[in-house]
Each structure stands twice: as C-alpha cells, then as structure tokens.
Amino acid sequence: MPEINSELANSSLKNIATLMESSLITHLPEPEGMEDQVIDAMRYALLSGGKRLRPFLVMTTSFLFSVKSVHALQVAAAVECVHTYSLIHDDLPAMDDDDMRRGKPSVHKKYDEATAILAGDALLTLAFEILSDKKTHPDANVRSELICTFARAIGAMGMVGGQMIDLKAENQSLSQSEITRMQHMKTGALIVFSCEAGAILANVNDERRSALKEYAQNIGLAFQVVDDLLDVEGKSEDIGKTVGKDIEAGKATLVSLMGIEPAREYGQELIEQATNSLQIFDEKADALRSLAAFVINRAH
Amino acid sequence: MPEINSELANSSLKNIATLMESSLITHLPEPEGMEDQVIDAMRYALLSGGKRLRPFLVMTTSFLFSVKSVHALQVAAAVECVHTYSLIHDDLPAMDDDDMRRGKPSVHKKYDEATAILAGDALLTLAFEILSDKKTHPDANVRSELICTFARAIGAMGMVGGQMIDLKAENQSLSQSEITRMQHMKTGALIVFSCEAGAILANVNDERRSALKEYAQNIGLAFQVVDDLLDVEGKSEDIGKTVGKDIEAGKATLVSLMGIEPAREYGQELIEQATNSLQIFDEKADALRSLAAFVINRAH
Numbered sequence: 001m002p003e004i005n006s007e008l009a010n011s012s013l014k015n016i017a018t019l020m021e022s023s024l025i026t027h028l029p030e031p032e033g034m035e036d037q038v039i040d041a042m043r044y045a046l047l048s049g050g051k052r053l054r055p056f057l058v059m060t061t062s063f064l065f066s067v068k069s070v071h072a073l074q075v076a077a078a079v080e081c082v083h084t085y086s087l088i089h090d091d092l093p094a095m096d097d098d099d100m101r102r103g104k105p106s107v108h109k110k111y112d113e114a115t116a117i118l119a120g121d122a123l124l125t126l127a128f129e130i131l132s133d134k135k136t137h138p139d140a141n142v143r144s145e146l147i148c149t150f151a152r153a154i155g156a157m158g159m160v161g162g163q164m165i166d167l168k169a170e171n172q173s174l175s176q177s178e179i180t181r182m183q184h185m186k187t188g189a190l191i192v193f194s195c196e197a198g199a200i201l202a203n204v205n206d207e208r209r210s211a212l213k214e215y216a217q218n219i220g221l222a223f224q225v226v227d228d229l230l231d232v233e234g235k236s237e238d239i240g241k242t243v244g245k246d247i248e249a250g251k252a253t254l255v256s257l258m259g260i261e262p263a264r265e266y267g268q269e270l271i272e273q274a275t276n277s278l279q280i281f282d283e284k285a286d287a288l289r290s291l292a293a294f295v296i297n298r299a300h
Numbered sequence: 301m302p303e304i305n306s307e308l309a310n311s312s313l314k315n316i317a318t319l320m321e322s323s324l325i326t327h328l329p330e331p332e333g334m335e336d337q338v339i340d341a342m343r344y345a346l347l348s349g350g351k352r353l354r355p356f357l358v359m360t361t362s363f364l365f366s367v368k369s370v371h372a373l374q375v376a377a378a379v380e381c382v383h384t385y386s387l388i389h390d391d392l393p394a395m396d397d398d399d400m401r402r403g404k405p406s407v408h409k410k411y412d413e414a415t416a417i418l419a420g421d422a423l424l425t426l427a428f429e430i431l432s433d434k435k436t437h438p439d440a441n442v443r444s445e446l447i448c449t450f451a452r453a454i455g456a457m458g459m460v461g462g463q464m465i466d467l468k469a470e471n472q473s474l475s476q477s478e479i480t481r482m483q484h485m486k487t488g489a490l491i492v493f494s495c496e497a498g499a500i501l502a503n504v505n506d507e508r509r510s511a512l513k514e515y516a517q518n519i520g521l522a523f524q525v526v527d528d529l530l531d532v533e534g535k536s537e538d539i540g541k542t543v544g545k546d547i548e549a550g551k552a553t554l555v556s557l558m559g560i561e562p563a564r565e566y567g568q569e570l571i572e573q574a575t576n577s578l579q580i581f582d583e584k585a586d587a588l589r590s591l592a593a594f595v596i597n598r599a600h
Contacts, residue, residue: 031457034468034478034482035485038461038464039456039461092414114394117392117394117395118389118460118467121389125451125455125460128428128451131447133448139440147428147431151426152429155329156339156422156426160422160425161331165334167418168334
C-alpha cells in the first residue's frame, strides 16, 4: 500500500458534502399546491446527511480531466438524487423494511409509504432532468452519453436488478460469485458511473476511463464487504442504521460465506487492486488513493 | 363538431397497439441471473393490453410533421414505459390499492409488492435509456430536449405531483380548480408530452406545437371526466378495473362536484375545444379529430 493516509479523503468528503447540500437544494422544484408534501419528503431525504461518497467520486475523478466543477456538480447532484431514491425505496416495508436511516426516521416513517414511493420516483426523474440540462454540459452529445450510461447503470441490469437479486436471496443461498455479481449490480454500477462520469464530461474514452471503472468496481465491492463486517460486528453508530439485519434475515453475505478474517483480508486485497488501477495517474489522483485507505479503515 | 366519427381513431388505436406490443418487447433487457423476476414483471405489465392512447398520440402527431416512424416509435415506447410504471406504482396497497388492472391481477398481486416497486423503477429508468438512444433521433440536441421536457412532465411538478395531490385529496375536499390542476398534472402532463413529442422530433416550435398542447390538455381532461362518469355508472367492463372506488374513498371528482349531466356536457365542451385547436391542420389531423369523438363516445 502506498504511504497515503485517509485524512485527505476524509476532509474532501466533508467539503464536498457541504457543497452538495447547497447544490441539491437548488434543484428542488418550488411547490405551488398540495404537491408540497412530496417535495418536502424529497428535501428531507436529500438533506439528511450521508457520506456523499458518490459525489466525492464524481468530483475527484472529474478533477483528473480538468472538467469544470459546475458541470461535475450537476452530475454529482443527479447521482445523489438516484442514490437517495434507492435508499428511500429500499427502506420500504415491502423491501428491506428499515425504520431508521442515517440516525433519523426513514421517509416512510416520517411521512407515509405512498409519499416515500412518490418521493423516490420524483428523485429518479429529477436526476434525468438535471443531466439533460444545458448547465451539465454545453454539448448535447455529452449529455446524451451521460444519460444513456447512467440509465443502464441504474436499471434492471444494474442497480434495480441487483436489489431484486438481493431480495430473492433471502429465500435461497447465493454462491460467492452470485453475491459478487449482485453487489456489482446493486451498488457497484452507480459507483462505476460516478467514477467514469468525469471521463464522459471530458470526452475521454481511453485506458484512463477503463482504469477508473476498475478502481470503482474494487472500491465498491470493498465498501460492501466493510459494510457487511460492520453489520456483523454491530457497530450501529458507524453506519447509522439498524444492524444485524442480514444475519436476522438469514441472508448470505461475502462475510458469512468467507468468515470474518478472510473477508477482512479480501477487503484489503480489493483496496490494493483499486489503488493499483490508479498507477497511470499522477498525484492528482491522491484523493482517490486516500479514499481507498479511508474505506478499509472503517472496518478496523 | 365536424362530421368525423370515432372509427378512424378506433382502428388506428388497434393498429398502433399491435405495433407497440412488438416494439416494447425489443426494449426489455435479457436477464442473465435472478434479476429475471423484475424483467418478467416489467414484461407482464407492459404487455397486458391497454388502449395505447399515448403511443397513438405520439404516432399521429408525429405524422403531422412527417417524422420518421422509427423515431416516433421510440418515443411512444418510452411514454408507454412511463405510463405503465405509473399504473404499477398507483396500484400498490399504499397508494390506490387496486388488485385488478385491465382485467388481470395487478403486478403486486401477480408477483409481490417489492417486485412491483422495482418493476416500476426499472420501467421509468428504461424510458430515459430509450430516449437517449441514437435510434430515437440522430441529433443529440433533439434527444436532450425530449428528455428534459419528458422529465418535467412526469416529475414532482407533473405526474408524480398530481398523484400526491390525488392521494391527499382523500382526506380533504378539493375545489373544482384544484381538481382540474391535479388532473392536468396527474394525467394531462404525460398526454401533453405525447402530443408535443412529434413537434420536438421535427424541430418545430411554433403555433402548431402550442395548438397540439392545447388539444392534449383538453383531450386529457375530457378523458378523465369520462373515466369518472364510468366510475360512477359502474361500467367495469368498459374500464377493466374496480369501479366505484372514488365514491367509496369519498374522493371529490369533477363529476361529484358538478353532477352527472353537467359533467357530461363539460366533457363535450372540452372535446369541442380540443377539436377547435386542430383547425390549423389539414386532413392529416383527422385521426386526432376522430379520437376526440372516440373519447366522448365512451361516456354514452
């Protein structure tokens, strides 16, 4: 592992999180009637904190290609809208049935189920509205490629498909490769998009874009392994949501299949692979290297 | 009213419905694992019939501007994906709680609630993937305008916001103007988009586009008035879903506020206004004129 600690990522994450909060507010529509309830719920979910990992990835990978930050911020907002919608829908009673999220009542507890479903739908739709806006990039070809790549990442063969597999896995045990595929779809695909968006914005389609996608795949899976470890070890204060749920649901995870120590080692390995993918970049990629250290530190 | 009967629209609707079924299948992804369940549910909902009113509007208004039918078909497919997602989510127990749709079990009854939520999410996402595809239009500026206009029509200030108001209306009575606004958002906005998509595809942004939007607003509201009349009169075979639900829910509709006969007259008036908007078009718009007659005939 290179000599980079997690401090850089930690402070960048905090800076970007602050930036995101003020940016996200500007994208919410102004209600003119009783639709205010769904917009309130969107705001509640969008502004309830969170690490803003995906916006961090969009911003720091865009920085590698000197993309204008106003463009990157638009993409980061779209990504965070979709991440937030996925959390709202995943928390619903019919899905993972989680009453708490980031230490606060989840949207269907704060409002009601119907409002939560609609707020998720509206956030997903808002993400595409943001990407199609000329503010995201003056070249419509770039906006169109962003939208197409994004839609594929989060649809039935990406994030939504991954959640479907995850739900079905409660009734049947998945193999290690099936779990890995599920994780790549459920959380990996959006993380990969977050890392390649900068390349798309800069019209870069060479080995640098591939390297970032590889970095993203490994970071994404490592993040999941760490989450599973935290779930097993019950550090609810670290993840801000109900813990021990996977065990309770009898759900197979990489940790339950491999055991705690081998899983921790596997996480470390993934982080090393992620860092190796960054070798073609100079010190401009240090924040990404630092994030790798940050991810694995959470598990210790 | 001009001397045009509803037969032209009736036969065009049937032709376009057949065309849509085969087109929609091609947009569904090929599952490679346990995500097949959500894709099955998408297919089940997409191919369970329906009038295909919105695809009809996209195709016939595109015809006015000599838009290539392959382009119009793409937009029609995207619109139908979104219409289908909205029905799936609206039918959920937390929303309108409808077990039947088009004479068949609704998606959450055929599968389960989680699958229904995810199938809706994936259809919404698929719609944007379709619009961003070069097959929809070679000019990315056109694709981008389609996406932006579409997203606004179906988001928190359009379709989703309208559904939010409709749900809240179960607990408080709306005025006639509030109901009209709700209907314009809930069903009108997508119908307006369906009618202006041809103009966007043809790069037309003059009084013809405005005329089509006006036609769409009036047809959309008339359609809703007729639906409410059918609901009151209990003709379940005509609408293929549970009837009398609005009354049961104590929900105010234009029909309950105005009374049956005045509502029928209002529907007739809206149809006449819709037809008047088409005066700037020649006989190429006859299928649209015929649709107006078709809509009001359902109420007799």
